[in-house]
Amino acid sequence: MSGPTGTPGPARAATIVDVARAAGVSRQTVTRAVNDMAGISAATRERVLAAARELNYHPSRFGRGLVKPSARTLGLLVGDLTNPYYADLASTVLRLAADRGWNVVMAEPGSVADLVGGADAVVGFTGLALDRPGPGAPNLPVVEIDPPRVQPGHGRVELERATATGDAVRHLLGRGVRRPVVMDLPGSTSRGRAFTAAFRAAGVEPVAAPREAGWADLRDLDPDALVAFNDLDGFRLLRDLARDGVGVPERVKVVGVDGLAVGEFVTPRLSTLAIDLAEVARAALDLVVELSERRAGDPVRVVPHRFVARDST
Amino acid sequence: MSGPTGTPGPARAATIVDVARAAGVSRQTVTRAVNDMAGISAATRERVLAAARELNYHPSRFGRGLVKPSARTLGLLVGDLTNPYYADLASTVLRLAADRGWNVVMAEPGSVADLVGGADAVVGFTGLALDRPGPGAPNLPVVEIDPPRVQPGHGRVELERATATGDAVRHLLGRGVRRPVVMDLPGSTSRGRAFTAAFRAAGVEPVAAPREAGWADLRDLDPDALVAFNDLDGFRLLRDLARDGVGVPERVKVVGVDGLAVGEFVTPRLSTLAIDLAEVARAALDLVVELSERRAGDPVRVVPHRFVARDST
DNA sequence: CTGAAAGCGCTTACAG
DNA sequence: CTGAAAGCGCTTACAG
Structure with missing residues (x-):
């Protein structure tokens, strides 16, 4: 419903071409300005950045991701973070994943927005949710922690009790x-x-x-x-x-x-x-890496609980 | 260093074209099989899925994201999740963000892999890290919680004490x-x-x-x-x-x-x-949405602490 | 210092 | 049921 041309539609987000047109330059000049690259005059850069600001331009992750190497993204599915058990696990996963250059998108059951669409691999307590690995659904590498039943093709970390x-x-x-x-x-x-x-x-x-x-x-x-x-x-x-x-x-x-x-x-x-949650996290990440590189069989890791006697017994 | 053609390079991940070639079909037939769409014979689907499995094919988030509407991604920067304070906040953010159809990529300071590259907007305790909003750096909408100093253009949630x-x-x-x-x-x-x-x-x-x-x-x-x-x-x-x-x-x-x-x-x-962390989370999300839609001025929300007298005083 | 061309991997109409 | 074409938004060489 937007005008023939020049009348900016209200919904569509500004793209690099919009900025280029507004600033009267080419697309790659916009790239240079926005990414702070060399080979551009200060004056042009200013003009472009102003136009970008004016249009509320934010580069698309997708366009960019398609063309330059970028961090892989791990989907992490945990239970209620309000429980320190899950929070501690998440904390370790975050740290280990970052060490390996991964981003982590996180979800609690019931708040799984688009974990599958937003990640390159998934790790977590899938017993809590994630029922929909339909036949053709985006089949990512998946590592399940403490799964209620084995799912062929998925890695799993078993918590021995x-x-x-x-x-x-x-x-x-x-x-x-x-x-x-x-x-x-x-x-x-x-x-x-x-x-x-x-x-x-x-x-x-x-x-x-x-x-x-x-x-x-x-x-x-x-x-x-x-x-x-x-x-x-x-x-x-x-x-x-x-x-x-x-x-x-x-x-x-x-x-x-x-x-x-x-x-x-x-x-x-x-x-x-x-249970040593750091060890659980490590095992899960090892498996997910393994799974996304080669296609392994049914990789399993077992992490044992141990009994800690304190004062209440 | 991979052979002229047909010798699969070891590093590069399989793409839709690789699968198409392996299965002897076109790219969109692969799409149909992989996304479980109609208009494809059972036999062809099977053949394609087999090839995909064989090649360990996983569709690229970027290629897909570029072409079909997908969830926006919120970057959340919190302190050590091991502290229930941050975990509780994160839990609420996760829930509220999912309600609005956002994904959440999370990072603790020191494990910020590529928060900025992986998100469409950023929220969190930026006082803990995130120093590098250079002149031309990917300028996302940012909402800071309890920031040590005001950053023009950023939204902020102040925790009144x-x-x-x-x-x-x-x-x-x-x-x-x-x-x-x-x-x-x-x-x-x-x-x-x-x-x-x-x-x-x-x-x-x-x-x-x-x-x-x-x-x-x-x-x-x-x-x-x-x-x-x-x-x-x-x-x-x-x-x-x-x-x-x-x-x-x-x-x-x-x-x-x-x-x-x-x-x-x-x-x-x-x-x-x-402090009511749910309220903090809600304020931050409101601001970030505001910031990514219109370009507001210096939006601020204030959330008060309250003193809770229990037994230790 | 600036721009025209090509291509990243995918899906969506459109033909057959 | 299947494929050829166009295009999503960006960056990377390559010319000028």
């Missing part, structure tokens, strides 16, 4: 625990299943409870240990227990999962299943 | 504080200066101490209040004080800055200068 869970359970049993509660999501996840299995192997039948249960909901079970879904939930439970005057670890022991550094600062300090 | 600092200081004085220590970075920052000014206005001269000082360094000053550089530092101090058996808040009061949610979970719960 069995060993550390065994250690934790042994630790609890050794301190007299007989009536543990394992808290988990509705469908049950590998974390919950691992604890349940380990307790059973020792002849103790744990009670299952929903992740978000509070002490008020659990009190009647008279539990002597609570396995929280993660550290954040563990903090919440510790606070509730303190509020109700329930002694931790004397009367009830509490274990978290994730190994958050802040667990050192709550009272009592929270025992937890920790 | 004076009011909340006054409240905090009044609160402390009201509880008998007379020998406060204000901890800050070497050059002193606006947060430190605000506290110092507020104490002086009330006729109390605070002692300045380096941000990373521990109780061992401060004990001899016999302070009755510690103003930590941020909440994380506050947690550290609380732990040290508990370890040394120093009563908080009876003997020493502790104030943090940032308003981290975990401050609710440490013991005693940390009093702090909080």
